[in-house]
Amino acid sequence: MSEQKPLILVTNDDGINAPGIRNLVVLMKQLGEVVVVAPSSPQSGMGHAITIASPLRLHEVDIFPGIPAYECSGTPADCVKLAKHYVLKDRNPDLVVSGINHGSNTSISVLYSGTMSAAIEAAIEGIPAIGFSLCDFAHEADFSHTYDHLLKIAGHVLEHGIPKGVTLNVNFPAKSDQPLREIRICRQADARWQEEFDERKDPYGRRYFWMSGKFVNDDTGEDTDEYALQQNCTSVVPCQLDLTDYAILADMKTWKINERTGTIPAVSAPVPARPPIENS
Amino acid sequence: MSEQKPLILVTNDDGINAPGIRNLVVLMKQLGEVVVVAPSSPQSGMGHAITIASPLRLHEVDIFPGIPAYECSGTPADCVKLAKHYVLKDRNPDLVVSGINHGSNTSISVLYSGTMSAAIEAAIEGIPAIGFSLCDFAHEADFSHTYDHLLKIAGHVLEHGIPKGVTLNVNFPAKSDQPLREIRICRQADARWQEEFDERKDPYGRRYFWMSGKFVNDDTGEDTDEYALQQNCTSVVPCQLDLTDYAILADMKTWKINERTGTIPAVSAPVPARPPIENS
Numbered sequence: 364m365s366e367q368k369p370l371i372l373v374t375n376d377d378g379i380n381a382p383g384i385r386n387l388v389v390l391m392k393q394l395g396e397v398v399v400v401a402p403s404s405p406q407s408g409m410g411h412a413i414t415i416a417s418p419l420r421l422h423e424v425d426i427f428p429g430i431p432a433y434e435c436s437g438t439p440a441d442c443v444k445l446a447k448h449y450v451l452k453d454r455n456p457d458l459v460v461s462g463i464n465h466g467s468n469t470s471i472s473v474l475y476s477g478t479m480s481a482a483i484e485a486a487i488e489g490i491p492a493i494g495f496s497l498c499d500f501a502h503e504a505d506f507s508h509t510y511d512h513l514l515k516i517a518g519h520v521l522e523h524g525i526p527k528g529v530t531l532n533v534n535f536p537a538k539s540d541q542p543l544r545e546i547r548i549c550r551q552a553d554a555r556w557q558e559e560f561d562e563r564k565d566p567y568g569r570r571y572f573w574m575s576g577k578f579v580n581d582d583t584g585e586d587t588d589e590y591a592l593q594q595n596c597t598s599v600v601p602c603q604l605d606l607t608d609y610a611i612l613a614d615m616k617t618w619k620i621n622e623r624t625g626t627i628p629a630v631s632a633p634v635p636a637r638p639p640i641e642n643s
Numbered sequence: 644m645s646e647q648k649p650l651i652l653v654t655n656d657d658g659i660n661a662p663g664i665r666n667l668v669v670l671m672k673q674l675g676e677v678v679v680v681a682p683s684s685p686q687s688g689m690g691h692a693i694t695i696a697s698p699l700r701l702h703e704v705d706i707f708p709g710i711p712a713y714e715c716s717g718t719p720a721d722c723v724k725l726a727k728h729y730v731l732k733d734r735n736p737d738l739v740v741s742g743i744n745h746g747s748n749t750s751i752s753v754l755y756s757g758t759m760s761a762a763i764e765a766a767i768e769g770i771p772a773i774g775f776s777l778c779d780f781a782h783e784a785d786f787s788h789t790y791d792h793l794l795k796i797a798g799h800v801l802e803h804g805i806p807k808g809v810t811l812n813v814n815f816p817a818k819s820d821q822p823l824r825e826i827r828i829c830r831q832a833d834a835r836w837q838e839e840f841d842e843r844k845d846p847y848g849r850r851y852f853w854m855s856g857k858f859v860n861d862d863t864g865e866d867t868d869e870y871a872l873q874q875n876c877t878s879v880v881p882c883q884l885d886l887t888d889y890a891i892l893a894d895m896k897t898w899k900i901n902e903r904t905g906t907i908p909a910v911s912a913p914v915p916a917r918p919p920i921e922n923s
Binding site for chain 2 (some may be wrong): 473519546616
């Protein structure tokens with residue numbers, strides 16, 4: 364490493380007091396100069412939410428000895444934006460790491476993941492970024508078996524970089540009695556969450572719902588993140604910012620959509636701007 | 644159309660009382676049987692957030708004459724999940740439409756967009772889905788010039804379908820004195836938001852921030868959504884659920900990441916699970 368240590372911004376979505384981010388901070392201290400900007404409260408499932416309708420708060424906190432740390436009232440994506448534009452305004456981080464998340468962020472979960480949205484936000488800004496997640500939801504999860512792989516991945520990225528706009532989605536198997544096998548480069552499995560809603564009544568007799576669900580993986584490929592984790596390997600999926608489906612795009616150009624005529628009646632007048640709200 | 648009219652679920656992210664969704668409901672009534680499940684309050688910028696740490700509320704509301712409508716306390720993605728699994732549990736919608744959003748959702752904004760996250764959620768469930776946005780943030784925006792294109796696009800999808808897992812991101816130019824030109828199939832422009840933070844003090848002397856920013860498009864391609872809109876055309880971008888960057892993935896398989904050794908010191912002991920919180 365050169366005379367100036369690399370600057371590493373650490374964030375997460377479980378909140379600044381989660382054990383996962385403490386593990387990540389300790390590891391990143393070995394690789395560079397660390398600054399923490401993380402949500403003041405848990406933000407799991409926040410996807411790529413940002414805060415535009417209310418103001419953001421930012422407080423310096425003294426919870427990581429010798430490391431500047433700030434808690435932010437916003438989402439993980441907000442934390443990265445505030446870190447870059449306010450906390451670190453005169454210096455760009457060399458790496459943004461998010462996590463270690465308490466819980467898996469494989470497959471389609473990347474879309475719901477606050478952990479990954481922080482990393483993706485950094486990639487939008489052109490900063491190398493990695494989201495780390497452990498396939499164990501427990502607050503008291505053991506992260507120690509991930510350290511070697513985590514440092515290898517972060518070290519490689521600091522040394523060699525990653526292409527602009529790419530974010531690495533890293534998932535570690537939960538601790539078991541077997542040592543982790545190797546790090547595998549994977550594609551996102553084609554799986555999904557099958558939701559269930561638990562309907563209840565509150566003490567006033569009003570209906571409410573808890574969302575829950577189970578993960579369903581019908582993707583039998585052996586090159587997926589899910590498969591790697593089943594093999595007790597660490598999965599690394601490179602994620603891109605461009606959602607365009609180019610295969611379909613080429614096909615859609617043959618659609619005769621502008622030539623459609625006729626069967627649809629025209630709307631005669633603009634819809635009134637104000638709805639008749641009736642005590643809803 | 645067959646004897647049974649197609650079932651169309653309408654949602655949005657500006658909230659069930661926004662003018663944009665009223666316009667969409669009126670249009671969709673011409674194409675099928677409509678059910679509305681939309682957020683009870685504005686959810687702009689919510690990305691693909693879902694509600695897992697608190698319960699969800701759902702109330703039937705009588706604001707669209709003759710149309711079953713429900714307001715939900717959750718995010719746009721929650722609305723689609725609750726609609727599918729609870730409101731419509733015995734019948735799958737033939738189409739999910741989201742919008743019409745007050746404001747553009749082109750380019751990278753697709754990642755922050757609650758409008759698009761509702762449509763993407765439907766695509767995850769295997770339902771054809773379209774997000775519609777108008778490049779005009781105003782509450783009193785005029786949507787009337789979009790009706791013809793909107794009905795053509797939704798009509799085409801109802802008639803011909805779209806491939807499983809694909810979501811259409813449709814943006815309309817703001818109303819001008821020129822009529823809209825054609826519908827164009829586009830790729831997502833490689834642009835981004837450059838944030839700014841407006842720092843203020845509250846009446847108690849404590850610091851807070853408003854996030855704002857400007858849209859920066861350095862993508863000079865003529866096949867992008869941004870370019871189409873500049874030409875007063877409607878843009879349609881097909882979006883996919885798989886974020887894997889396959890080009891990079893092939894390259895990463897040559898990384899010698901598992902063979903990395905040495906320079907990184909090992910972590911000797913697990914990090915304590917509980918942080919020393921000091922009145923933060």
